[in-house]
Amino acid sequence: MNTNDFKIFEAVAAHGSFTKAAEATFTVQSNVTARIKSLEEEFQVSLFNRTSRRVELTAAGETLMHYCKQIGQLIEEAKRELSGTEQLIGHLKIGCIETTMALKVPELMKRFNQDYPDIELEFKSAMSPDLIQDVMNYKLDAAFITTPVTLPDLEQKLIKKEQLVIVCSDQYAGLNEIVNDHQLSIIVFEQGCVYRSRLESWLSYQGIINYKSTVVNSLEGIINFVEAGLAITILPLELIEQYYPNRKLKTFSIGKELGNATTLMIYRKSRKQDRVLKAFTEIY
Structure with missing residues (x-):
C-alpha cells in the first residue's frame, strides 16, 4: 500500500467508474482493479458497491475516504514544512449552480488566486440536489447551493x-x-x-x-x-x-x-481542519 493507491481509490470514488478512474490517473483499468483489491485485502473490507452502471462507496469506503483526505492534507503540510514556506498548496473541486457560476465564480477566483496562488480550483456546474450528493460522496470539496440542508454530516454557511x-x-x-x-x-x-x-x-x-x-x-x-x-x-x-x-x-x-432566496456554501463537517478547504470557506 502506498499513497498512489489512495489517489486511485479517490479517483474511483470521484468518477464512479474503474475505467474513468484509470483515464484520470493515467493508468490502465487492470491496475486500478488490482490496487483497489489490494486496499480491500489490506483493510479486510469492501470499499465499493459495484453494479453494472455505477461504482459507489460502501460505509467502510466512506470511512477510508475521510482518512484519505487527512493523509493528503498531512502530506501537503509536510511539503510546506520541509520547504520552509507557509504558502498553502493544494487542489479543490467546487460545485455551483449555473447562476452562481456566472455571478460569483470570476470574482471569487480573482480574490482567491491573489491570496492563494498555489491552490488550484476546479468548478462543476449542476443542480443543487446533485451538488449535495457529490459533496456527501466526496466528489466535491464544497458547493454553492440554493437549498438549505439538514444532513448531519454537512456544514452550511450563508453566503448571500x-x-x-x-x-x-x-x-x-x-x-x-x-x-x-x-x-x-x-x-x-x-x-x-x-x-x-x-x-x-x-x-x-x-x-x-x-x-x-x-x-x-x-x-x-x-x-x-x-x-x-x-x-x-x-x-x-x-x-x-x-x-x-x-x-x-x-x-x-x-x-x-x-x-427571497439564499445562496449557501456546504462542505463535510469532517473536513473542518483541512487548511486548504478552510482557506476557501473563509474567503467570504
Missing part, C-alpha cells in the same frame, strides 16, 4: 441573500399581460432548480395551469429565449442588472415569500 424576479421580454407591458397570456411559455433549468420551482409556484398562485415548459441548461440560452419573447423565466435581479442591463428585458417583483 438575493431577490428573484420574473424576467420577460420588454414586449410585455406588465404582470397582468403575462398572467392573461393564453399561450404562455416558460423557459427553465431542469428539475431540481429552485428557480424553476419558484416560477411554477408563482404560476400556481396566479391560477395558471396551462403553460408550455422548455428546459435549457444554459443561462445564456434562457436569456436569449426570453429576450426573443418566446418565454418568461425567473432569475436573480442582480444577475440581470449586472450582466444583462442592455438587453431587451423587463423584470417584475413577485413578493417576499417567493422572491
